[in-house]
Amino acid sequence: MNSIDSDRTSDNTYDAIVAGAGVIGLAIAWELNSQGASVLVVDRDRPGAGTTSVAAGMLAPTGELDFGEPALLEMNTISAGMYPEFVASVERVCGGMLGYQRVGGLHVALDRDEAAELRRVHDLQIESGLRADWLGPGAARELEQGVSPTLTGAVLIEDDGAIDPRVLTAGLLEALEKESVEVRVGTEVTAVRHRHGQVDAVEFKNGDRINTRAFVAAVGAESGRAEWIPDEARPPVRPVKGQIIELKGNPAEPICQRILASERVYLVPRRDGRLIVGATVEERGFDSEVTAGGLHELLREAYRLLPDVSELAFLNAVAGLRPGTPDNLPVVGPTSIDGFFLATGHYRNGILLAPITARAIADVVSGGEICGPMSAASPARFDPARTGASR
Amino acid sequence: MKIELNGEKRQVEDGATVDRIVELSGADPASRGLAVAVAGEVVPRSLWPKTVLRDEDEVEVVTAIQGGAGEWQLGDRQWNSRLIAGSGGFRSLGAMSEALEASGTEIITVALRRLDPAAQGSVMEVVERLGLFVLPNTAGCYTARDAVKTARLAREAFGTDWVKLEVIGDDRTLLPDAVELLRAAEELVGDGFTVLPYTNDDPILAARLEATGCVAVMPLGSPIGSGAGIRNPYNISIIVEKAEVPIILDAGIGTASDAALAMELGCDGVLLASAISRAKNPALMAQAMKSAVEAGRGAFEAGRIPKKLYAEASTPDDGLPSLG
Numbered sequence: 001m002n003s004i005d006s007d008r009t010s011d012n013t014y015d016a017i018v019a020g021a022g023v024i025g026l027a028i029a030w031e032l033n034s035q036g037a038s039v040l041v042v043d044r045d046r047p048g049a050g051t052t053s054v055a056a057g058m059l060a061p062t063g064e065l066d067f068g069e070p071a072l073l074e075m076n077t078i079s080a081g082m083y084p085e086f087v088a089s090v091e092r093v094c095g096g097m098l099g100y101q102r103v104g105g106l107h108v109a110l111d112r113d114e115a116a117e118l119r120r121v122h123d124l125q126i127e128s129g130l131r132a133d134w135l136g137p138g139a140a141r142e143l144e145q146g147v148s149p150t151l152t153g154a155v156l157i158e159d160d161g162a163i164d165p166r167v168l169t170a171g172l173l174e175a176l177e178k179e180s181v182e183v184r185v186g187t188e189v190t191a192v193r194h195r196h197g198q199v200d201a202v203e204f205k206n207g208d209r210i211n212t213r214a215f216v217a218a219v220g221a222e223s224g225r226a227e228w229i230p231d232e233a234r235p236p237v238r239p240v241k242g243q244i245i246e247l248k249g250n251p252a253e254p255i256c257q258r259i260l261a262s263e264r265v266y267l268v269p270r271r272d273g274r275l276i277v278g279a280t281v282e283e284r285g286f287d288s289e290v291t292a293g294g295l296h297e298l299l300r301e302a303y304r305l306l307p308d309v310s311e312l313a314f315l316n317a318v319a320g321l322r323p324g325t326p327d328n329l330p331v332v333g334p335t336s337i338d339g340f341f342l343a344t345g346h347y348r349n350g351i352l353l354a355p356i357t358a359r360a361i362a363d364v365v366s367g368g369e370i371c372g373p374m375s376a377a378s379p380a381r382f383d384p385a386r387t388g389a390s391r
Numbered sequence: 392m393k394i395e396l397n398g399e400k401r402q403v404e405d406g407a408t409v410d411r412i413v414e415l416s417g418a419d420p421a422s423r424g425l426a427v428a429v430a431g432e433v434v435p436r437s438l439w440p441k442t443v444l445r446d447e448d449e450v451e452v453v454t455a456i457q458g459g460a461g462e463w464q465l466g467d468r469q470w471n472s473r474l475i476a477g478s479g480g481f482r483s484l485g486a487m488s489e490a491l492e493a494s495g496t497e498i499i500t501v502a503l504r505r506l507d508p509a510a511q512g513s514v515m516e517v518v519e520r521l522g523l524f525v526l527p528n529t530a531g532c533y534t535a536r537d538a539v540k541t542a543r544l545a546r547e548a549f550g551t552d553w554v555k556l557e558v559i560g561d562d563r564t565l566l567p568d569a570v571e572l573l574r575a576a577e578e579l580v581g582d583g584f585t586v587l588p589y590t591n592d593d594p595i596l597a598a599r600l601e602a603t604g605c606v607a608v609m610p611l612g613s614p615i616g617s618g619a620g621i622r623n624p625y626n627i628s629i630i631v632e633k634a635e636v637p638i639i640l641d642a643g644i645g646t647a648s649d650a651a652l653a654m655e656l657g658c659d660g661v662l663l664a665s666a667i668s669r670a671k672n673p674a675l676m677a678q679a680m681k682s683a684v685e686a687g688r689g690a691f692e693a694g695r696i697p698k699k700l701y702a703e704a705s706t707p708d709d710g711l712p713s714l715g
Contacts, residue, residue, distance in 0.1 A: 066482050067672070068486060113617075325483075325484075326483060326484040327483050327485040327486075328485075
């Protein structure tokens with residue numbers, strides 16, 4: 001351990017330390033910095049190496065809507081509304097464009113059974129006050145000419161959008177650098193020290209010890225097992241494996257204009273001609289192996305939806321771990337240790353929920369409270385002492 | 392003298408036997424599911440009248456299974472609930488936990504292919520917390536070899552020799568491959584497994600599976616996840632009529648009346664997953680399924696009236712009604 005003497009020096013003290021340089025952690029640092037706080041970001045790997053690197057980057061509150069999740073819908077919708085300004089604020093500093101686009105989504109039913117399911121979800125979208133239009137086969141194929149001619153119906157969601165999480169990560173990194181916010185890579189947290197129930201320092205594997213009164217754990221699925229998270233602050237987060245495939249097409253002749261989705265697969269077009277095919281949902285613990293069965297399933301369903309995919313070049317296939325929670329809501333906010341904050345558990349919606357999460361964490365770090373829909377993400381809901389629920 | 396009965400101090404006469412204590416406990420001595428332990432040692436029923444208690448003895452009288460009317464046997468165990476739940480398709484673990492509790496199920500089937508039993512904080516944690524019996528299945532297997540291998544892995548992973556045997560013939564219909572299924576069943580029974588095969592609604596095949604030594608036969612109502620109900624109730628009736636082992640309707644149930652119908656046809660239980668997990672409100676549907684299974688079984692045991700073409704007044708008009 002290093003010397004305690006250096007503790008009080010000003011360059012060894014930050015208002016906040018954020019562990020995890022994925023989109024969530026970087027967005028939090030961005031927001032904290034813009035509120036005038038001194039921030040250090042650390043990551044055991046390189047930035048965006050975790051779930052961020054395998055996320056498709058759909059910003060789709062309507063397309064992702066499911067039954068029984070009104071609180072999630074509210075967060076997703078508000079965060080989607082924050083995206084244009086969030087992206088613009090980063091672009092103003094980093095100087096590049098992040099490629100955020102409200103491209104829209106077309107959800108397609110390929111047979112009678114799928115049409116019945118799609119109708120059911122469409123009814124829910126309408127009941128929830130969202131914009132979603134039912135299209136017959138002819139109208140749907142006019143919008144997306146490559147879609148399988150066997151389709152029986154589709155729902156057009158004009159409000160859904162997409163962003164490439166890797167481009168967003170690079171933009172955030174550059175903007176943070178220009179704002180002189182340090183992002184330390186290959187830096188692993190070993191302990192978060194607290195005295196009298198208040199965080200006072202963070203220790204690292206390389207022996208460093210840095211003072212702070214606010215620590216934010218934005219480490220995705222790792223938050224369920226990282227040893228340096230004290231038991232009383234540990235969220236019930238589990239890894240939910242997802243495999244995705246990246247294909248390469250010709251940017252001059254995009255294979256589709258919008259996000260295309262069927263019941264079993266989604267396709268997200270990128271401006272550079274790439275097409276993201278996702279994603280499996282597997283309860284396999286911390287296994288992140290790419291499997292033949294997973295790829296087969298994705299490609300088979302992609303081919304059923306958009307036969308032209310067979311002409312695209314194969315770029316790569318990766319598997320990542322979504323941070324899942326028992327109720328599919330994220331875990332964002334203070335814990336029972338003063339100054340120890342969680343920003344994890346975003347499951348399928350991490351990229352989408354980055355702006356609202358960053359705002360909520362910045363608010364609590366500066367002494368405020370989380371109000372509005374993000375209060376449903378409070379870590380306290382899993383605290384058995386307060387809710388009687390078992391972990 | 393003083394003893395402790397189920398953790399409570401009680402005064403009893405000197406020389407009291409276990410018989411007497413059972414009477415004091417308020418339990419029905421004739422109930423099959425009753426067990427007595429004195430100082431941590433189980434006392435066999437035959438020794439109850441002869442076992443005299445000593446001062447300060449700690450006695451536990453436990454009702455192993457509630458009631459008597461509802462219980463049924465599957466494999467070497469007694470069960471109360473006739474509803475077996477699947478673990479797939481739930482939107483969240485929280486929704487799954489609520490629904491399983493509402494269903495009253497005691498058995499849950501899980502796919503080894505889709506779930507790592509060692510993974511923490513996952514489906515298995517919910518299963519453990521609710522104290523459910525895990526019935527591993529071989530979902531996703533297309534050959535006998537694959538199914539047998541998966542069953543052996545499941546035996547290791549879950550520490551049980553029970554297996555719900557699925558050998559699928561085609562991924563569009565998910566219908567069983569009868570030939571591969573029978574081969575796998577023979578091999579697994581020979582290997583000491585407690586085998587519950589998911590099969591077509593074919594009475595001949597059901598009889599063949601029973602003959603290989605399967606402890607139950609699980610015919611489908613309609614394809615997995617279709618919610619199309621029981622497409623051939625006549626075949627299910629024939630299977631039930633001929634079977635000596637429990638028949639569990641597996642797959643196809645879409646709503647409560649489907650489950651009730653299965654039970655009215657004489658099935659010993661139903662297995663369902665999507666009907667609950669994909670309902671708009673899974674916990675409410677689970678509660679409805681529980682009621683339906685109980686209602687259907689009740690109707691089966693009560694004995695329905697025959698269907699007739701013409702009316703028959705419930706109070707005959709020739710002769711006097713007996714007013715009571």
